[in-house]
Structure formats: C-alpha cells, structure tokens
Amino acid sequence: xxxxxxxxxxxxxxxxxxxxxxxxxxxxxxxxxxxxxxxxxxxxxxxxxxxxxxxxxxxxxxxxxxxxxxxxxxxxxxxxxxxxxxxxxxxxxxxxxxxxxxxxxxxxxxxxxxxxxxxxxxxxxxxxxxxxxxxxxxxxxxxxxxxxxxxxxxxxxxxxxxxxxxxxxxxxxxxxxxxxxxxxxxxxxxxxxxxxxxxxxxxxxxxxxxxxxxxxxxxxxxxxxxxxxxxxxxxxxxxxxxxxxxxxxxxxxxxxxxxxxxxxxxxxxxxxxxxxxxxxxxxxxxxxxxxxxxxxxxxxxxxxxxxxxxxxxxxxxxxxxxxxxxxxxxxxxxxxxxxxxxxxxxxxxxxxxxxxxxxxxxxxxxxxxxxxxxxxxxxxxxxxxxxxxxxxxxxxxxxxxxxxxxxxxxxxxxxxxxxxxxxxxxxxxxxxxxxxxxxxxxxxxxxxxxxxxxxxxxxxxxxxxxxxxxxxxxxxxxxxxxxxxxxxxxxx
Numbered sequence: 001x002x003x004x005x006x007x008x009x010x011x012x013x014x015x016x017x018x019x020x021x022x023x024x025x026x027x028x029x030x031x032x033x034x035x036x037x038x039x040x041x042x043x044x045x046x047x048x049x050x051x052x053x054x055x056x057x058x059x060x061x062x063x064x065x066x067x068x069x070x071x072x073x074x075x076x077x078x079x080x081x082x083x084x085x086x087x088x089x090x091x092x093x094x095x096x097x098x099x100x101x102x103x104x105x106x107x108x109x110x111x112x113x114x115x116x117x118x119x120x121x122x123x124x125x126x127x128x129x130x131x132x133x134x135x136x137x138x139x140x141x142x143x144x145x146x147x148x149x150x151x152x153x154x155x156x157x158x159x160x161x162x163x164x165x166x167x168x169x170x171x172x173x174x175x176x177x178x179x180x181x182x183x184x185x186x187x188x189x190x191x192x193x194x195x196x197x198x199x200x201x202x203x204x205x206x207x208x209x210x211x212x213x214x215x216x217x218x219x220x221x222x223x224x225x226x227x228x229x230x231x232x233x234x235x236x237x238x239x240x241x242x243x244x245x246x247x248x249x250x251x252x253x254x255x256x257x258x259x260x261x262x263x264x265x266x267x268x269x270x271x272x273x274x275x276x277x278x279x280x281x282x283x284x285x286x287x288x289x290x291x292x293x294x295x296x297x298x299x300x301x302x303x304x305x306x307x308x309x310x311x312x313x314x315x316x317x318x319x320x321x322x323x324x325x326x327x328x329x330x331x332x333x334x335x336x337x338x339x340x341x342x343x344x345x346x347x348x349x350x351x352x353x354x355x356x357x358x359x360x361x362x363x364x365x366x367x368x369x370x371x372x373x374x375x376x377x378x379x380x381x382x383x384x385x386x387x388x389x390x391x392x393x394x395x396x397x398x399x400x401x402x403x404x405x406x407x408x409x410x411x412x413x414x415x416x417x418x419x420x421x422x423x424x425x426x427x428x429x430x431x432x433x434x435x436x437x438x439x440x441x442x443x444x445x446x447x448x449x450x451x452x453x454x455x456x457x458x459x460x461x462x463x464x465x466x467x468x469x470x471x472x473x474x475x476x477x478x479x480x481x482x483x484x485x486x487x488x489x490x491x492x
Contacts, residue, residue, distance in 0.1 A: 016149070021156045022256030028160045032167055032176060033250070033319045040173040042246030043114045046237050047122045047177065049230060050099075055129040056226050058091045059084075060219030063137045065211050070141035077142070078199040079207045084134045085195050086203070092130030099123035110238040114173065121177035125184055132188035138195065159183035221358050228365040232372045232388040239376060248381050250319050251329025254337075255307075261299060262340045265292050269346035286407040289347060290415045297341035297422050302459045304337040305426040309433045310451050317444040332385045336392050344399040351406050360395055367391040418468060425462035432458040 033041055062084045070077040100123040104116035115122070135155065140148035159180055166179025195201070227234075233252065237245045269292045276284030307314065311334075312327045319326070348357050368391040375383030375390075404410035433455030440447045463469035 019260060020153055022260060024156050024160045026256060028163055030318050031164050033323065035167045035171055036173060036176065038246045038322060039114065039242040042237075042242035042244070042249065043112055043118075044173055044176055045249045046110075046112060046242070046245060047115055047118070047125075049233055049237070050122060051126045051129055053226055053230055054095055054126050055133060057219070057223050058095060058130060059088050059133055060223075061215030061217070062087055062211065062219075063134050065215040066134065066137050066141040069211060069214070071143070074142075076204070076207060078202045079204040080211055081134070081138055081141075081195060081199050082201045082203060083208050083211055084137070085191070086201065088133050089131040092127040095130070096123040096127030099126060111240070112237070112242050114242060118174060118177055121174070121181055125177065125181050128181065128184040128188040132184065132191040135187055135191040135194070138191075155183070155187045158186055217358075221361055224358070224361040224365055228361065228368050231365070231368050232384050235372055235376065236381065236384050240381075244381070247323060247325050248329060248384070250315065250323045251326040251381070251385065252333055253315070253318070253326075253330060254333065255303070257303065258300065258337060258340050261296060262343060265296060266343040266346035269343050273347065273351070283408070285347075286412050289343075289403070289407060289413060292343050292346075293341055294415045294418045296343065297338065297419055300337050300341045301419075301422045302426045302429065302455065304334050305430045306433060306452060306455050307334045307337075309430055309455065310437055310448055313437060313444055313448055313451075317448065328382050329385050332382055332389060336389050339392060339396045342396060342400060344396065344403055347403045347406060348399065353402065353406075356402060360398055363398070364391060364395040367394055421463060421466045421468045425459050425466070425468075428462045429455045429458035
C-alpha cells in the first residue's frame, strides 16, 4: 500500500498537468467551431488527424524507450537521448517531404481540395511535431517528473494559443494552421537546444541496435492500434465532404474524464498485481481488479447516462446549432464509455501478454474495417460509429475472457452485484435528469448544471437506498481518540 501511495504522490504532477491540458484541448476546438466555417473546421480536423497519426506511429517506440534505458544505464543516457532525437527528426523530415510531394493528390482523392491547397502547412507541422516529440520524455526518463509535466503543459498551451490566435486574427484555416506550426516549431527548437546544451549528440551503433530492438515491437503494435482507433474517421473523411466530416468529428467528441481516470487506475492496477504476485497472494490480483472495475464504473456508468440525456443541449451549447446533426452520432459514441471501466490493459501488461495483445490488435483491425464500412453503407454516419463501437466491444470481450483465465475465472473477476446496482441507479436517475433539463428555463449552461446535479443526487440516493453506498458521515475522516494510559480507568 505504501508503494502505491508513493507512486501516486510522484505521479501527481503528471495528473495535474493532464487535467490542465484537458481543459486546453477541449476549449480549442470549441473556439475553432465558432470562428471557422464548417468546411474549414472539418478540413482542420482532418489535417490534425493526419499529423497526430503519423506523429504517434512513426517514432516506432523510440521515445518510450528512453524511460526504459536511461534509468537503467544513466552513464550512457546521452547516447539514448541523441538516438531518439536524431531518428525522430530524420523521420519527420522524410514524412514532411512525402506529404508535401504526394499529400495534395491524396487530399483530392479524399474529396478535400481545401486540404490540398494547405498541404505545405500540414507537412511542416508533421515534421516539427516529430522533431520535438522527445521534449518531455527526456526529463521524465531522468526522474524529473515535475519538469516533464511542466514542459508537456507548456507545449499544449503554446500550441493552443497559436491555433486560436491565428484563427481569430485571420478567421481562416490558413491562420489556424500557421498558428499550430508556430507553437510546434517553438517546441522543436527548444528540444534541440536542450539536448545540445545538456547532452550533446553522441551516437553509438551498439546502443542504437539495442534501443531499436526494444522499441520496434512497440512500434509495430502502435502501427496497428493507432490506425485501427482512427480508421472510422479516415473512412468517413474519404467518403463524404469536409462539412459532413465536421459533423461526424463533433459526434466523436468525448470528455477527457475517461482518460484522466482510466490511465492512472490501469497503471496502479498493474503495479498492484505485480506486488500480489511477488507476495504469493493468488486471490489478490482478482480482488484488486474487481475493486478497480467498481471504482471506474461508479463514474463511467452514470456519465454515459448523463451524456445521453443532455446530449442535444450539450453539443449545441459547445459547438452551436450548426452541429445539431452530430447528436445521434454522439449518443452512439458514448456507448463505449462503460467499456473503459474494464482496465484490461493493466492486467495484460502485468502478466506479460504482449504477443496476445499484438494478436488482439490485428483482430481488432480486422473487425473494425468491415464493420465500419458495412455500417456506413447501410446506415450512413451513425452506421460508421456503430461499427467502430461494435469492434471495440467485441475485442474488450476477448480481453476480458483472457483476463478471466489469468486471474482465476470469470465468476470472481467482476463485481457483478455492484455493476448491476450502479446500472439500476443510473437508470433511475436518468428520468430525473431529463425532467430537470426539460423544466428548467434559462441559459444552456445553467440547464446543464441543474441536469447534472439532479442526476448525480438521484444516482447517489438510489445507490444509498440499495445499501451499495455507505452513509455520508462515514466519508468524513475523524480523529482517533487518545489511547488511555494503562492505569487510567475507562469512562462508563
């Protein structure tokens, strides 16, 4: 338990930074949706999708490799850091040239001529993004967690300021893209200056071979997982115009609370399973998994219900009435939220199921492509989203069955009673929230707040009535009574 607490304490700067970054990343598209025309907004989101996909896949695991090698071999850290910086920068230059040369033709084939005319900005952004991608991983690998969190937050804020400022001044797509290039370029320059000043550029062929041998399997997995996660957006973008893609992309909007909770819980679960295995506690891992599921589901199940109830008001409040058509897609997308209550990644990593995870990634991609394509042709934009959610649910089921085998069986793997009562409480609270939303008059923000409060209180009251939630007074910490001396008589 102490180990878990110390890890949480060390991770707190990253969690705080993630919260602050979430605010920034949610606010930026809301501004763009109001400043840019719908066609331009859809084009910007497609350009962003291209850059983020390439920026995530192309480093081939070299950036995470720093966190593996540098702490173990600090005397050789300058080699590992130089390799990561040089390789990612070279990859960035190569893909930038390819985008500049062939990107316009690809954009035209995806029915987006506006993107084709701005491909030079996309190529430059991608190059700079990769050139500075090791910025926060370098201090993280040396144990400077607060510095890593500050650098990450600083980059996100700089990038957001660049995007919003460029779009607001010019009220054009080109201004937004120029702003994002400025913010990303600042990070790339700062990253190179930092490495040259503190570490220099020292290359070792043997160390590079070891680093690549470690990184490439992760890179292959990312090369499958990332395109799978984003395939439905690429397919829709290639099948419809920029305006309709903007509708679909807004429908994909998700609250950052899911990632903010899921990732830390999954990491702590991985650590806890390792500790129970070390101590020979066979029942501990399953018990820990049940607890993690119950904690996540306590938030995610009512969150899905709330978003379904207030979906129309929320989307039109955040993105204006122009995106009302996104609501049906949004209501399908949020069906994946309860799946995040299953922190199966932590179980797989704790039990070294890397090959199985790679196989599941291939299966997931093989399922996603036909389901998304068939869903789109049968039901349009909603069908594409439904196909993606279905593939997510099926592969989660496969991982859950595997986790059952690893942790002692499905019967004891999930807190069935708790999940049932949480779902029942959310079902009871939903009509209360819908009624509060309908009867409340005033600004949309006030209506959303009252809807959330009504649903939250109803949800907690329903759980309390079933005995699943302890009394409120038990949540309040109390001081321990002083232990009386041995010769002092106890009061009657």
